[in-house]
Amino acid sequence: MAGIVITVLLTILKIILILLLVILALVILVLVLPIRYETAAGADSRKGLESLHAKVRVCALLKIVKVKACFNEGTLSWAVKIFGKVLMSGKEEIFDLKKDQAEAAETPAGAEAETEAVQESAEDGTENVPAQDTAAPESTAETQSAEGTAAQEGPAVQEEPAAEQGPEKEELSAPEADIVFDDTDQEAGPAQPSAKEMAKRRKKEERAKAKEAAAAEPGQTVWEKIDTIRDRMYEILDKIYQVTDIMLDPATHRTARRIKQAVFKILRHVLPRKCRVKLTFGTGDPALTGQILGSMYALYPWYADRGEFYLYGDFLEALAYGKVYLEGRIHPVVPAFHAVFLLRDKNIRKLIFGKKKKKAA
Numbered sequence: 001m002a003g004i005v006i007t008v009l010l011t012i013l014k015i016i017l018i019l020l021l022v023i024l025a026l027v028i029l030v031l032v033l034p035i036r037y038e039t040a041a042g043a044d045s046r047k048g049l050e051s052l053h054a055k056v057r058v059c060a061l062l063k064i065v066k067v068k069a070c071f072n073e074g075t076l077s078w079a080v081k082i083f084g085k086v087l088m089s090g091k092e093e094i095f096d097l098k099k100d101q102a103e104a105a106e107t108p109a110g111a112e113a114e115t116e117a118v119q120e121s122a123e124d125g126t127e128n129v130p131a132q133d134t135a136a137p138e139s140t141a142e143t144q145s146a147e148g149t150a151a152q153e154g155p156a157v158q159e160e161p162a163a164e165q166g167p168e169k170e171e172l173s174a175p176e177a178d179i180v181f182d183d184t185d186q187e188a189g190p191a192q193p194s195a196k197e198m199a200k201r202r203k204k205e206e207r208a209k210a211k212e213a214a215a216a217e218p219g220q221t222v223w224e225k226i227d228t229i230r231d232r233m234y235e236i237l238d239k240i241y242q243v244t245d246i247m248l249d250p251a252t253h254r255t256a257r258r259i260k261q262a263v264f265k266i267l268r269h270v271l272p273r274k275c276r277v278k279l280t281f282g283t284g285d286p287a288l289t290g291q292i293l294g295s296m297y298a299l300y301p302w303y304a305d306r307g308e309f310y311l312y313g314d315f316l317e318a319l320a321y322g323k324v325y326l327e328g329r330i331h332p333v334v335p336a337f338h339a340v341f342l343l344r345d346k347n348i349r350k351l352i353f354g355k356k357k358k359k360a361a
Helices: 001-034 091-173 175-188 195-216 224-248 250-270 286-298 300-304 333-345 346-361
Strands: 033-043 053-060 065-072 075-083 084-089 274-283 307-313 318-328
Touching: 001 175, 001 333, 224 250, 250 318, 250 333, 250 346, 274 286, 274 300, 286 300, 286 307, 333 346
Parallel strands: 274 307
Antiparallel strands: 033 053, 033 318, 053 065, 065 075, 075 084, 274 318
């Protein structure tokens, strides 16, 4: 029985160790294997935003994981692949948009077809037009006879509603009724105040209560106010002295130097290693365009080793168009190493973990 328990425990320990080794191997692979990225973009200011197109591709774990994105004609498509199989994608939404655009483009054609059919039917039915014209005089004669009878009976019909509606209008528009109504209101009692008057009265009451409360509390004298202002000024000066002490402390200079070195090394590692840039631009001012070109070519020795750069200036018009291709890689070990190197500094640990301890307390 004891031997069975020992074997079970040993198998459980083996499984745990195997899982730990697998996790450790995955972490090492993620940190050691590079993440490669490529991007290409192009645009033309003369054609507007419709000419903007860009592509991005990121590969990790020896191209096991791939992420692609493309922006073209105002639409964005993206996909995430693992071992060549699509895990997530945003292409279906774009296809739906294209279908909607195709349907919207088809609707005018259908409307035109309907209008053509109506025109053809009208041309085919021209034989019935004379019959309609012949029936028209009869209808006009009937309408004229009806209008004549209406003209004869018109005055009698108009007098009756005037006789019926006259008293009602006089009763409604008589000013005496309003006067009697006002008299009854005055006899019933004083008029109630409006909502604005009630709000004004409440504000006056609140102000009076606030004045009474302020008068009841003992107010500060002039000297006490001066003392409070002086204490505040001393607090501000203490904070300024603390900041200056921190800035002048050699330890802070050392930490700032370490942070600067780490940031520059990470940027140098992350920046693309291959570049192809072909750009033509113009500001509309020949002098300004020449100054910008001169400053770019002054920095040419710094970025010439990283790829091909073709820069042209247009001294007549204000425009910009060109293409850009960038390629690089990132080893996650480098940022992780610099992060651990920075955490060795006490001041950085205080900045990161000191605030959390204060909040927890």
